[in-house]
Amino acid sequence: MATILEPKLITGNANKPLASAIARRMTMHRGSSTELVNARVERFNDAEIFVEVYDNVRGEDMFIIQSTSNPANDNLMELLVMADALRRSSASRITAVIPYFGYARQDRRTKARTPITAKLVANMMVEAGIERILTMDLHAAQIQGFFDIPVDNLYAxxxxxxxxxxxxxxxxxxxxxxxxxxxxxxxxxxxxxxxxxxxxxxxxxxxxxxxxxxxxxxxxxxxxxxxxxxxxxxxxxxxxxxxxxxxxxxxxxxxxxxxxxxxxxxxxxxxxxxxxxxxxxxxxxxxxxxxxxxxxxxxxPTAPMFAQAIMNTANGTSVSSLFETETLEPAYEGLFTS
The missing domain is CATH 3.40.50.2020 (Rossmann fold)
Incomplete structure (x- = not known):
């Protein structure tokens, strides 16, 4: 009988408050503690990014929570280095949870001699060992096709x-x-x-x-x-x-x-x-x-939605169910008042 792996979360420096909020929501829903994996993501004196994961992640279902927002290059590089560190530490699966996908506005050539940087970023993520993408409101829906791995695009x-x-x-x-x-x-x-x-x-x-x-x-x-x-x-x-x-x-x-x-x-x-x-x-x-x-x-807040999406992904259940207001409403109960 296949063993169901418990999802484990790790975050870079892009949006630590959101990562902590997602962990809290997952703890509340699952009835057992969900904490961010203990790691350090820092820079050397010459601004090189270094990642060290302190907890054992061998065979684990890992979710990296990292928006590639300003500073886009630093946050993107943090994501790639974290993915490489987890892959080399024998994580079972690596999912990148990217609430805001940077470079998405460069999804096509608008004139001669210009790049399609969104495709380049997609290639880099796959090469780093990321096996699944979970994001929200991609600027251009066709970016999902830039990846040869599953991409779940949630909606606000x-x-x-x-x-x-x-x-x-x-x-x-x-x-x-x-x-x-x-x-x-x-x-x-x-x-x-x-x-x-x-x-x-x-x-x-x-x-x-x-x-x-x-x-x-x-x-x-x-x-x-x-x-x-x-x-x-x-x-x-x-x-x-x-x-x-x-x-x-x-x-x-x-x-x-x-x-x-x-x-x-x-x-x-x-x-x-x-x-x-x-x-x-x-x-x-x-x-x-x-x-x-x-x-x-x-x-x-987006934490209730991302927490549910991560749990659904880990359990192999539908993520698209979160597209419906009725499905998402229980997760936001009491959060919206006039």
């Missing part, structure tokens, strides 16, 4: 749907979901279906990356509480401009739900000073003190 929309139903429970009929560009319509439609809300689009024209020349609203947002849905907020220029355009077109309020709060450069200042009433992000990227201190930014 069930979590957002629970939060929206709690926050807007008395005015849900006034809510309208907004896609900030044509390319994000599928993501916005998915959330709109979950909360039974109408959908509109903000069509943007870019002169060059990072700059928006013109925006047009497709749909009637008059008198609506608009919820902009996207996967990444980087410098927040497009997001804040879209909020202004929606208010100009008659929206009463604008809120944003973004899976990954990259929030680099002037993002926090822009959001704080914008007409947006609130920005809701997940903790897939560890929030800075500035993010935590911003008055109109809220953070929703």
């Amino acid at each position: 929309s069930p979590i957002f749907a629970l939060d929206i139903k709690a926050q807007f429970k008395d005015t849900l009929s006034d809510v309208m979901v907004i896609s900030p560009d044509v390319g994000g319509v599928a993501r916005a439609r998915e959330l709109a279906k979950r909360i039974n809300a109408p959908l509109a689009i903000v069509d943007k024209r870019r002169e060059k990356p990072g700059e928006v020349a013109e925006m047009t609203v497709i749909g009637d947002v008059t008198g609506k509480k608009c919820i902009i849905v996207d996967d990444i907020c980087d410098t927040a220029g497009t997001l804040c401009k879209a909020a202004e355009v929606l208010i100009e077109h008659g929206a009463t309020e604008v809120h944003s739900y973004i899976s990954h709060g990259v929030l680099s450069g002037p993002a926090i200042e822009r959001i704080t000073n914008s007409v947006m009433k609130s920005l809701v992000i997940t903790d897939s990227i560890e929030p800075t003190d500035a993010v935590k201190g911003a008055s109109n930014i809220r953070i929703v």
Whole structure:
């Protein structure tokens, strides 16, 4: 009879609070202690990354929790070195839990003589010994095809749907979901279906990356509480401009739900000073003190979802069941209140 291995967690320096929260949730659900494997992930004086695993991992089902967020290169290298250390220590299986998959925006050649870095990163992960990927809201779904190993791509929309139903429970009929560009319509439609809300689009024209020349609203947002849905907020220029355009077109309020709060450069200042009433992000990227201190930014947890996904993966049960709000709701019981 095959022995079912207990999942073991290890983390780098990218998002230790999230890794600890996942371990706590798994402890609560399983009824037995789940702790992070004792290891050190540090740098030599010349910034080389070094990993030493203190606990025995021979024959274990290992899950490395590591977002490849800023500093992307350091966090990616930590992930690769940890995978190599576990492989050479005879771990039975190595799964990379990557809440935010960096380099995902480089998923195709946009012009001549440019790389497809997302594919390069996929090759590096497989070569390092990673046998499975667990991530959330990939910027481009086709990245799953860059890997010749299983990739489970979770979605933040069930979590957002629970939060929206709690926050807007008395005015849900006034809510309208907004896609900030044509390319994000599928993501916005998915959330709109979950909360039974109408959908509109903000069509943007870019002169060059990072700059928006013109925006047009497709749909009637008059008198609506608009919820902009996207996967990444980087410098927040497009997001804040879209909020202004929606208010100009008659929206009463604008809120944003973004899976990954990259929030680099002037993002926090822009959001704080914008007409947006609130920005809701997940903790897939560890929030800075500035993010935590911003008055109109809220953070929703992903630990319950990732903890359940890790347990399902370890037990060989369905991960796609977590795509349904009804399935995920028990894991978030009591966490969302209006």
